[in-house]
Every structure is written in structure tokens, then in C-alpha cells.
Amino acid sequence: MSWNFDFKHAKGLRIGEPEQPPASCSSADLCGLPTAIPPEDGDSPVSRRNFLRLLGGGLGTAALVGAGAEFISYRAWAQGANGTTGGGGMSGKGAATMADTKAPPTHQWAMVIDLRNCDGCGSCTAACQKAHSLTPDQTWIKVFAMEDSAGNTYNMPRPCMQCENPPCLDVCPVHATFRTDQGVVLVNQDRCIGCRMCMAACPYEARYFNWNSGVSYPRLPVQPTPEFPVPQREGTVGKCTFCVGNLNNGLLSECASGCPMGAIYNADVITDVAVNAMGETVKLSQYLYDNNAVTFKQENNTHPRVWYILGHGQDLDTDTDQSTSA
Amino acid sequence: MKARVDGAVGHGAGRDAWNEVVREAGLRSMQRHGRKWWIGVVLLALVVLAGFYAWIYQLRHGMGSAGYNDQAFWAVYLADVVAFIGVSYGGAVISAILRLTGQSWRAPLTRLAEGMALVTVLIGAAFIFPHLGRPERFLNIIAYPNTSSPLVWDFLAIGTYTVATIIFFYLPLIPDLAIVNKYPGARGSRLRKAIFKALSLNWLGNEKQRKVLHGALTIVSLIIVPLAVSVHSVLSWAFALTSRPGWSETVFPPYFVIAALYSGTALVVVTASAFRKGYHLERFITKRHFARLGYLMAALGLVYLYLTFVDLIGEGYTGITTGWIQQTITGRYALAFWFYVVAGELLPLVLVAIKKTRTPTGMTVAAVGVVIALWVKRMVIILAPATQPLVSGSWGGYHFTWVSITITLAGVAAIPLGLMVLFHFVPLFSIDEMEEVGYLGAIEQVSAETSAAIASGRYDEVPELASANSAADVAPTRVAGSRPRLRRRAFGTGTAMAATALMAAAAISLFGGAKPAGASTAVPFRLAIAQVTPGKATLSLVASGSPGQKVDFYVQSSTFSTGGLMQIGSASATNGTAEITYLPTWTGEETFVARALGAGGSIAGSATQAYKVTLDPAGLPKSVYEYARPMDGVGVNLVRTLLAIAAAVWIVLLGTLLIVAVRIPRLARR
């Protein structure tokens, strides 16, 4: 089975290009940056929520969402304004209104994974599992052996994509899955009923259930929280949290700091920086633009916050990943 | 109406005789039961109990014990939910449609179909509990509903449908409750009589009462058909609203609706066949009934086959995401899929097509095949897309364990058990309907002599009411012979049935009582611990210390710190003690340490204390995040519209019930 990144869509990443600040953009320095998102040229795929809202508008009295709303810039949208209500920043009310009423968050966490540097060693997985006391099956970040359409193989670590339009959030019947104003999708394991609807909905297999009791968890002197859900609660679902607690304390995520190749960058959309464990700091937008970064499965309209820079480990000077036939 | 019937047929005496036959037969299931019945009930109850045991085991050991894993996150219990609620739908809709179209041959079948619908919808809904990882939090769906989740609508639809099924079962029962109470041969405990009397709403059977009841039944029949369509559509959207290839299919809602109808019709056949054999109802449920149900089943089967093809052809042809199709047709699920094709489609079609096998036995065999094959098909529909790799890599797989098998078998056993118990309390066909339309139906079908036999009360001479070409499974003499034995005793005095104590609330008392343990050290420096409010997540740690002395508190932890001590706070002593409040994260025995610090940070004293922490989940701190409000997520007007529709359905259902309950007793007085 081969899976491709869609290069066509990579052009949608207008990172670094100057943009006209859209009407809804509340502060100039937040506008005009990464517009990685389809809403453009009027042929954008209709998102689930938009679709339902249009349907609802048609049935009821609400005005249809006009074109103006579609042009909310990525940055304005990313800075989100109402990420905390779990609606991914666009539910019910216009984003502009919300932006007026709430102070913008100072960070919007993201990640860049440079596949040219990934040798598939699995250190990220190990570090994550250790930090979160996971079972060996629970690979919140998992390194997949991939093959592109030319038959090349490469390794692809897959964390939770922290989708901006997360299908897992839409289908959760009890709002146990929510999105913070820092753009991180988290699970409240004290509310989750364990229906696993989110596992069905996630296109990236990023969610892992706590199937078995009798797993011995460490005894920690801190409460499990959605940001640091350790120990995991049995009968609920868990997934990568981006180690948002680390990030907010100025530390790298466990996987990023555990990666000996520096392939994983923690990034912030608002301050426009990305950092890896080698201490390499880059300007996020420029780096993505220069390297033709893509997101995975763009056709699903999930708008991942994880960008990939494609490659086959060539920066590692190994020939194992370069072979086209074997 | 009665007069009209009599007038039309013209045999007043025959009418009475017919009524007598009908009453005797309808009440057979309520008479004292033979040994076989008891053995059956006990065995079935044991299987159900085993299911409860397995569920408790699953609760204690996690869902992994039922064979689940991250690539088979949905499996057997969801297939059970879909299958059981599906057959329920079939029963209800068959009965509703036959009522609405005024089919007189329906009379001996409606009660069985409605009873089956009632029993299976309850079982199906119960399967949601083993399906959930946290069944005790089930009511979160009401407390924090996310209206953009299909599961919330599932909950609403299934709940509404269950209520409708109960009402749909109750309404046609009203006349029978009155009949049973008046029937001289029917003795029951006083309690039962009192309940029946209350529920029968003073039913006299006069024209006006009939009109009210008939109107109410029409309304409920009309509602239950689209209601059931909605239930199965929403159920299918739990799959189809994901992006998973194989689930994200436009065909899914009708696919599920037809599957429900198909398997439901089949289970009506099985139920009818079982009760026909068990209570010798050959004279009422005839070969012809089976043939008609067989035709219906075949037609639905063909539609379902067509939809299966539709489901597979699109992606199969374009080859976009064919993994799940390959696995279904030739891969790991091929055996199950082709079993469905053979046992669930070819076999029933052949058995219906050939006249020789279009017998009750033949149809029963076909129906059993359909019921089993459609459960298997549901498993394939669920598992093939669930276990496919979405990113890369290998297929997952589901493996049955004794837990999931036992729980599923318990559900299967609960159907006959539920029906046997249900029909211990109520007549197994609608006596009233049989007296009215059934009479017409009978007269329609029989020859002149037979009708004369009925008319003159020589009902033992009445042959099977359909064309009795094949006598293979009809034995009127046996019926006649066995009747006295069945009638010999009237009701027992309400011997307690092996109660199907369904859905014991998942009361998982997680934590026991507080119990301080261990002795303090011999050092004069002491540490005392108290759970401020027992059960709540706050501990108060108090250590002795000279005024101003700094005391550090630790908890023993194997994870973060060397030496196993993790600092949890420090305090300066005032009034001879230093105190901190600590929020523990774990229940059970924890070891706490307090260290009094001397000059230069040296340890002046140390005390250790073990303490058994008890926690009440409600005492845990809340997340700082706000969550979405109930209407967030999808267009609020869509939500409002849907809720308004649901509310309208509830109002009509309950209003109809209310009208019946108010007007029928009143009409009796006039």
C-alpha cells in the first residue's frame, strides 16, 4: 500500500507571502501569515461544521455563512479567539466577534517533522511512552514505515495532528474531547464515556484506548489532567497531548527532546518559531515555505497542526532509504 | 362493529364458537406451564446470568478481556446493538404496516411481532453498556450533550423508539387485558388482576371505545415506521459520518434500514414458528402466513443484496480505497462474508422459490439462516473498515474471547427468555383482533364446509385455514388431544419468574472507607495525617516542630525522584506544628514522610507515616478549561429543528397514550 502526500496542495501553503489582512483580522501583526488552509478561491471544501451550519441555516432562520467568513485568515483563525469552547474557533458565532471579546492566546502550538532527518529509530515513541507511562501498544507518536508512489521508503513519525478542524472533537458525544485556545486537542478522561467514536473518526489512527485494567501505573504526586493525563484512566481514550505542559514551561515535548536526529521541531504559529532538540531554531513560516512542507491527508479537511518536510532520510547519509527497487 | 361482522358472515353462533376457540388458544401461554417450559426458562436464565458474570468480569479486567484492541475498537457489542435493535425494528414495522394496510391475516402475528420488538429493543439498548468503556458515565450524554455527535442523536432516537415500542405493544393489549380478567378459565393472582384491571381502562369493547383505540393505533403505527427509519439511519451515521473508507458511504442509512427490516422479518418468522410449535397454534398461524412472510423476506433480502452490491461496487470499481473490499471478499473476512451470501441470501431465496420448501419448516430454516447471517454481516461491516490501516502498516484483527461470546449469547438467550416471560403475563396473540379481523380472515380463507364448521361451533373439524396441501407439520388431532392437558390447570399463583434483572446500574463503588494505618516513629518528631473530608481528595499533613522550624513533606514515589521521595510541600511550624494540604492522586496506601530541617538544611528529625487514601471522584479537581455548550458544534438551527421534531414525536406518542387513557374509561361509563 502506498500513500502519497499531495504536492499540489502544498502550494496552498502561502507561508511567507504577504497577504491582504482580511476584514476579520483584529490586529495587524497576527494577519498575513501562514495561509495553509483551503478557504480560498471559493472552491474550498465545505467543512463538516460549515455544511451542517449551512443546512441549519437553510432550515431555520440563521443567515447563511457568507463568503466573508470563509476568508478569515489562517492566523486570525489560529489565534482562535474561542478555541476553548471546543468548536475549533468557528462555532456558532462569527470568529470576529469572539476575537473582540477575548484576549488572544500567546501561543498556538504546532510541530514540524523533517522526514529527511528521520532514521526510524523510534526514540520519540520510547520517550513519549516513558514520560506518559504508556503500555507498549499505546504509541501516541508512532513511526510508520511508509512507501511513496515511486516505491521509495521512508519513516514517518505520526503524533496526533492537533487538527484545527478535528473530526474526533465533532463526534465526541459528551465534549470530552476539546480544543484549547492554544490549538491543542485534549481529552478530559474524567468525562470520557469510552464510546470510541473518536477513534472511528480520526483519520490518522492517533487515538489509543485504555483497554486493560491491571496495567501498573506509577504513583505520581500530581493529578492527571488533560494536559498531562498520567496515569491514564482505564476505559477512556488517550492520545498525544503535544506535551503542552512542557511547551508552556519552555521545554520541548518529550518526543522532540528524545529525537537524537533533531527531526522533530516544536513550533509556535504566533511567534513563528520552530525549535528542535539540536537547538536549531528556525522561522516557522519561512522554513515551511522553503522546504515545501505539507500536511498529511489534506483531503480530509482536518487542517493538521503538524507539518511534514518530505524526504527519505537523505540528510542522514544512509542509503537504506534511497533504494527505489528493494 | 361486532354486529357488522356478524351480519356479514351471518353466523351468530359460529361467532361465539370462534371466540371460544380463540380465547382458549390465546391464553395457552398463560396457563400453568409444563416441565419443558420450566427447564427452558431455567436454562435460558442461566445463560443470561452467565452473561452478567462475564460483564462483571469485563468491568473488572477492562475491555481488553473482550478481545478489543486499538485496531478493533468497535466490534462485537456494537454488532449486537445494531442487530438486536434491527430485529426489533422488523417486528414493529411489519406489525405497523400490516395494521395500516388492514391486512386481516395479520391477526395471529401482531402480538408476537410486537412482543418480539419490545424484548429485542430492550436487549439491544442494554448492549450499549458492555460496549462503553465507562458505562457508569453513560448519563454524561444527557449532562454534556454534544449535538454534533451522531451518538447523541442515537441516544435520542433509540430512547424515543423504545418508548414508542412500549406504547405500540400496550395499545392493542388493552382489550385483551379486559378479556383475560373476565375469562372464566383464567385465574391469576389478585395483584395481576388488579394491574390488568387498571391497565385495561374499563374496556368494554363498545363502538366508541374501539374508535378511539383504533385511531390511536393508527397514529402510533404511522409514527413508528419513520421513527424506526430514523433510528437505523442515525445508527448508521455513527459509521458513515467518519472518514473511514468502508464506513463513509452514502448507502449506509438505507443499508441499515433494510438490514433491520430483513432480519426483523426473519425473526418474526422464527418467533411465530417457535410459538406455533410450542403452543400448537397450527390452526391459527398457518402455512399461508409463513409463505407470505417468506415472500416479504425474499423481497427484502433481494433489496439488501442489491444494497450490499452498491456498497461494494463504487470503491471496488475505482479502486480508491479497496483494502476493506479485498479483505471482505477474498481476505480475512471472506469466510464470514460468503457465509452471509449463502445462508443469508441464497438459502432463503431458494427455499422461498421452491414450492415444496415454502412450508413453515422451510421458512423457519430460511429465517434462522437470515438472522444469523445478518449478525455475521454486521460484524463484517464493522470490522473490515475498523481494522484497516489508515496510515500504513498492517491490518488489525478482532479475536473473540469467552467474555464477548458469553455476553452475546446471553443477549441471544434473553430473546426467548424475554418472550416466554412476557407471554406468561399476556396472551400470545391479540384475542380481540382475532375475534374481529381474524374471524374475517379465517372466513375469507376457508371453503364453505369449513365456514359452516366454524359457524356451527364444530371447530375440531376445522382444517388448517389455508390450503392444506401438505399435512407434514399440521396435526389437528394432536392439537385436540393436547388441549385438555394444557387447560387442566389454570394459572399458578404468580410463581416468580427467573427475573431478567436487566441493566443493573453499573454502580462501581470505587473506593472504600478511610483507614489510618501504621504507627508513628519513635522519634519525638511526629507526623499525623488526616483526610480532611473522608472520601474527598484533600489530605492534611501535620508535623510537630518547634516554632519557626521548616518542615518538608514528601510522598514516596518510584517515578521521578531518586531515593523514592517526591516533595509535595513544605511549611514553617507555628504553635508547634507545620501543616500542609495535599491533593493525592491515587487511592490506596501511600507513604508520607516529613522532615524537620535544622540549621544549614540538615535534617533535624524525620517521621514516616503510611496512610490509606480514599478518594471520591467528585472530589477531584476540575479542569480549568471551559467546554462547549450543548448547542455548539453544528448549526444551532439544525439542532433546534431536530429537537423540535423529536419533541413533536414525544408529544404525539405520549398525547395519544393520554387520550386513550382518559377517553376509553370515560366512554365505558356512558
Ligand code: SF4
Ligand atoms: S471515547 Fe471518550 S473522547 Fe472519544 S468520543 Fe467517546 S467520549 Fe469522546
Ligand code: SF4
Ligand atoms: S489527529 Fe486524530 S486525534 Fe488528533 S486532533 Fe486530529 S482527528 Fe483528533
